Amino acid sequence: MxxxxxxxxxxxxxxxxxxxxxxxxxxxxxxxxxxxxxxGEDLTIVGFGKFETKLQGARTCRNPKTGEEIQVAEKKIVKFKVGKTFADKVAK
Missing domain, CATH: 1.10.287 (Helix Hairpins)
Known part of the structure; x- marks a missing residue:
């Protein structure tokens, strides 16, 4: 949609x-x-879910095309955790 x-x-x-x-x-x-x-604040909507930011640490990844190792810097990411009421409705 x-x-x-x-x-x-x-x-x-x-x-x-x-x-x-x-x-x-x-x-x-x-x-x-x-x-x-x-x-950097969270938003919780009871029964629906929680939007939050997390810090994803720096890590070493591999370029799938060349196999070369790449350093990826830490960054903020957005996560959503679904609430139980909403999850139950979707699961029906």
Missing amino acids: TKQEFIELYQKNMELENKKESGKLVNGFLSTLEEILIK
Whole structure:
């Protein structure tokens, strides 16, 4: 599903007047989520899941094409852990 398709489905489910309004709400949520994660904070939505940033340590990898070893620097990554209620709904 694309972002545009999600916005259309969101509009339908929330019974909003138009796509522009639902697009604003979706974009507002996404930009707020980005802001939280950039600050290094976590976002927990009970029953849905938890968005968090973790520090992935530096490591040595191998280029699969050439076999050459490459050093990869440490970096922040975003992780999502699904909540039990949401996981149970998806599993049905």
